[in-house]
Amino acid sequence: MPALLLLLSGCASIPEAVRELPAGAALELDDAPFYPQERYQCGPAALMTALTQSGADVALDNIVEKVYLPGKKGSLQVEMLAATRTEGRLPYVIDGTLSAIRNELESGRPVVVLQNLGVAAIPRWHYAVVVGIDADRGEVILRSGTDRRRITSTRTFLYTWRRGDYWAMVVLRPDELPATVNRERYYAAIAALEQTGRLEAAALAWRTAENRWPGDPVVLFGLGNVESALRNFAAAETIYLALLKLDGSLLVVRNNLALVLAEQGQFAAAINEIGTALERNDDPALEAELRDTERMILAMRAAGQ
């Protein structure tokens, strides 16, 4: 009995914010594709559903190669995100609430979830895809394992989901916003796309963000940086200048502006910008980067580029 109680500990109530669901018509994405999983390969199967629903042209074998980790007999969450990016899509971790899941379903997007189907002491980690939700009946419908429609009570679903810290992700096309958007997390998602070199997709995503939040400094910086990475230096310059008009204190923007000026052979202007940045800087962490940039610009000038 003590062992049982020990295993049950952690079954305290689920927070209201997580479990509340507005009463509404039952929702189900009937046409969300189903990929019955092979042994240990619930990750690829779940990701395939979300990717193909978003219109990506993908093959299961390719996804298996990208996310299945033989030594762990499963798939890591970060690799699920990484694989999504390599297929030209924007992975976004949604808020860990039932209403966030419902909102995504309403937008036509199935939600990949991490569940612990066991308990903390004896875990069985599993990826499934939420394709339906029914607040009145208290049910969640999942593509799960070899079940095309696994109907789970909301209560049980929440227990299994909670043990994975309510992790859930959706696959967005770069021009799509999540149904419930946390701005910082969304920006971080686009920045991640940039970092992995998916520049056209990142540009599209930043422009989508700009429509939604015009004049946001992070968005403009992102747009400028993508243009720089694409070597569209004149376009990048225009964006950085506009951004500095909005907020002249952003020294990181001055840094990048200086570099794109140098790339266009405008060395005097470049040196002026980086000089201004160095003058105004009081952040020791940034100092080294600014000095490096100054050195680079001087070297470029000396090389007569």
Next chain:
Amino acid sequence: MTLYKLRGFLLRLVSVSIICMGFAQAAPAGMIGTGHLIESEARAASISRVEVLLAHDDVARQLVALGVDQATVVERLNGLSTAELLELEEQIDDQVAGGDALALIGAVFLVLLILELVGVTDIFKSI
């Protein structure tokens, strides 16, 4: 540096350069990344390029040790953000892998059955 350590260092350097060749270089040198203006990304954005390359190398070796094909490991890593790469480097052993692997020790089967019946777990299909 002893000869042995030097050899280790050189091998590491060589493996880093091999990985560099497949590494997605997004921004021109000297550019400060967008992550700098995003609070949750600031730490990852401020680490040096060399540290990123070393983390890349480190995680690549760990993934290969976990059974990933040498030929595909670089492509897999290319999809990770810098923050995710650092996270993996630090915590790959602790991270859960969804895959339905279940180590059942005989005596706890009954306990799991009870938990299943009260709806706490969802392991068994037809119960």
